[in-house]
Amino acid sequence: MKTIIEPFRIKSVEPVYFTTEEERKLILENAFYNPFLIHADRVLIDLLTDSGTSAMSSNQWAGMMQGDESYAGSTSFFRFEKTIQDLTGFPLVIPTHQGRAAEKILFSILGGKGKYFVSNTLFDTTRANIEYSGAEGVDLVCEEGKHPSIPAPFKGNMDTESLQKFINEKGAAAIPLCVITVTNNSGGGQPVSMQNIREVKAICKAHGIPLFIDACRFAENAYFIKQREESYANTPVPEIVREMFSYADGCTMSAKKDAFANIGGFLAMYDETLAQQCRNMLIMTEGFPTYGGLAGRDLEAIAIGLTEVMEEHYLQYRIRSIEYLCNKLIAAGVPVMQPAGGHAIYLDAKAFLPHIPVDQYPGQALVGALYVHGGIRGVEIGSLMFGKYTPDKKLIPAQLELVRLAIPRRVYTQSHIDYVAEVIIEVFQQKGTIKGLRIIEEAPMLRHFTAKLKPVI
Ligand SMILES: *Cc1c(COP(=O)(O)O)cnc(C)c1O
Numbered sequence: 350m351k352t353i354i355e356p357f358r359i360k361s362v363e364p365v366y367f368t369t370e371e372e373r374k375l376i377l378e379n380a381f382y383n384p385f386l387i388h389a390d391r392v393l394i395d396l397l398t399d400s401g402t403s404a405m406s407s408n409q410w411a412g413m414m415q416g417d418e419s420y421a422g423s424t425s426f427f428r429f430e431k432t433i434q435d436l437t438g439f440p441l442v443i444p445t446h447q448g449r450a451a452e453k454i455l456f457s458i459l460g461g462k463g464k465y466f467v468s469n470t471l472f473d474t475t476r477a478n479i480e481y482s483g484a485e486g487v488d489l490v491c492e493e494g495k496h497p498s499i500p501a502p503f504k505g506n507m508d509t510e511s512l513q514k515f516i517n518e519k520g521a522a523a524i525p526l527c528v529i530t531v532t533n534n535s536g537g538g539q540p541v542s543m544q545n546i547r548e549v550k551a552i553c554k555a556h557g558i559p560l561f562i563d564a565c566r567f568a569e570n571a572y573f574i575k576q577r578e579e580s581y582a583n584t585p586v587p588e589i590v591r592e593m594f595s596y597a598d599g600c601t602m603s604a605k606k607d608a609f610a611n612i613g614g615f616l617a618m619y620d621e622t623l624a625q626q627c628r629n630m631l632i633m634t635e636g637f638p639t640y641g642g643l644a645g646r647d648l649e650a651i652a653i654g655l656t657e658v659m660e661e662h663y664l665q666y667r668i669r670s671i672e673y674l675c676n677k678l679i680a681a682g683v684p685v686m687q688p689a690g691g692h693a694i695y696l697d698a699k700a701f702l703p704h705i706p707v708d709q710y711p712g713q714a715l716v717g718a719l720y721v722h723g724g725i726r727g728v729e730i731g732s733l734m735f736g737k738y739t740p741d742k743k744l745i746p747a748q749l750e751l752v753r754l755a756i757p758r759r760v761y762t763q764s765h766i767d768y769v770a771e772v773i774i775e776v777f778q779q780k781g782t783i784k785g786l787r788i789i790e791e792a793p794m795l796r797h798f799t800a801k802l803k804p805v806i
Contacts, residue, residue: 353669356662357759360407366390366724373721381801382717382786384726393724394765395757399692401447401605401612402757406657409609409650416646421637425645425652429615432652436587437564437594439617441624445635446642448565448603448614449474454630455561455601455616458623459525460484467515468528468563469494469507470536473734475528475563475601477795484525487515491545494536497686497697497749502577505533505570506545512552521556530563531570531593535730537751538566538671538690540573543581543592550596559598559620565606567593569691572664586659599623604647606692609654609758613647663759667691670766671756677770683777686751693755696773698731702783707732707746709785709805715752715776718783723772727754733788734797 368376368391380386384397395402417423430442445451452475456466460482471479471486479486489511493501507529516524529549532540546562553560571589575581581589594600599618604610618624628638635642643651657663668691675689684700698705698712705711712729719725731750739745754769776783790801 353666355759355762356660356666357406365393367393368724370721373724377717377720381789382713382804383797383800383802384716384720384728385798386801387720387726391724392720392726394761394769395726396693396754396769397726397728399606399755399757400603401610402760403605403609403611403654404757404759405609405611405650405654406759408657409653412649412653413646416644416649418645419639421639423639423645423648425648426639429648429652432655433615433617436590436655437600437617438591439594439599439619441618441621443616443624443627443631443638444641444643444648445614445616445631447605447612448563448601449478450635450642451601451603451614451616452478454627454634455526456482456484457630458626463523465515465519465524466526466528467512467524469505469530469541470533471528472530472534472563472565473795473797475530481794489515490533490536494533494539495748497537497695497751498684498700500687502540502688503542503545503573504539505531505536505541507541507549509545509548509552512549516552516556516558521558524556524558527553527558527560528563529560529597530565532566532573532691534565534692535735537686537695538569538693539686540570540577540691542578543574543589544578546593546596560596561618562594562597562600564594564600564602566691567602568607568658568664569668571659572661572668573691576668586661586664590659604651604654607655607658608651609657610647610651613643613651615641615651667758670763673763674754674756674766674770677767678773681770681774681777683773692758693753695730696727696752696754698729698750698752701752701777702780704781705783705785707750708744709787710750710802711785712750712752713786713802714783717786718776718780719752719754719772722776723768725754725769725772727752729753729797733800 462483464484491506604613672689684697686695702711712731735747786802
């Protein structure tokens with residue numbers, strides 16, 4: 350088998366920014382050990398997120414020139430709407446300025462005190478929007494998904510037994526919605542099998558609970574199904590995508606992921622009454638239903654991106670480039686979530702830095718070390734992001750302490766990825782020198798974005 354190449358050539362480039370290790374030490378200190386507070390031009394390889402950071406194609410840029418900026422009834426909206434209808438089968442399509450705006454609208458309508466939203470794993474903004482409504486978010490990921498170092502094909506699956514048990518316990522009336530996140534971002538970018546979606550649907554249907562898909566990475570998930578679920582080996586990706594959505598009653602989507610757009614999102618569904626409630630809220634918070642907080646040109650870029658993302662050469666390159674990095678790290682003995690996820694590498698910070706206790710945020714400490722050593726920016730997905738406190742202010746840690754290195758789509762080449770592997774391996778060889786952190790300032794919700802930290806001496 351020959352090398353799997355980047356399935357594009359480069360027409361326009363932008364510089365990367367070089368700094369010295371000494372400079373980066375100071376920059377990190379001034380950013381209070383929080384990568385979100387570092388200026389982007391002080392980062393060499395930016396793996397903070399794959400969200401909104403994709404390289405758009407020449408077709409998308411051309412499409413942007415065709416954006417119809419009419420306030421109402423824009424032709425770009427109808428192109429956007431038709432693309433999503435064809436892709437998902439959902440007839441009602443509501444644009445939003447990004448994924449969390451779709452969530453805010455949906456969960457303000459369906460949420461409230463005493464309600465539970467069950468999921469394989471809720472993403473942080475999804476959980477925050479649920480909790481802000483007064484409801485509770487419940488993660489029921491399968492057992493395999495809880496063990497980072499043990500490979501399994503579909504670690505994003507929902508635990509159907511726990512789901513059934515939870516419904517019996519709380520009663521279906523208290524559960525307005527079940528959400529399947531594909532791929533499971535907070536659980537390592539791991540895919541969900543078609544079989545699992547089907548089983549979850551059957552349980553939900555039996556209890557009259559609607560099922561929504563958090564569809565941010567639907568194409569990556571579909572490609573994993575093609576690779577790993579035998580009966581789909583010869584099924585074209587768009588057909589797999591259509592089948593995934595066929596089991597759901599609706600979806601929320603961030604177009605900043607699998608639509609190669611720099612901004613955007615949407616809600617889509619069957620239920621007319623719910624859609625009307627969503628549109629009423631949309632007009633208050635986002636804009637008129639034919640633009641929903643986006644420019645006409647963004648709607649064009651999203652529509653084109655949603656089609657490009659299902660090309661199999663692209664998906665093969667995409668999934669392979671993450672696996673390539675993962676395999677290099679495994680070969681060097683670096684503790685990494687296995688198998689590779691669809692959009693990111695997840696370092697297991699608890700195993701990487703066993704000398705740092707969880708209440709000193711080993712994930713965040715590792716993020717800092719990767720930045721100082723190689724100018725690489727990643728993000729902690731662990732107790733800084735998901736930790737809670739007991740009434741006497743003791744940390745209730747997250748299930749896993751991970752560092753996510755998300756790979757932007759179509760942005761970095763193989764030599765960039767080789768460099769990333771070298772930096773991680775070198776940091777691993779000197780891991781004993783890395784110190785834990787403590788929080789000196791934090792917000793009550795989504796604290797990881799703004800928290801300020803200091804090394805524990
Ligand atoms: C990014 C993301 C969201 C939120 O989308 P934004 O566009 O960032 O608001 C929701 N769910 C998942 C799984 C995501 O990855």
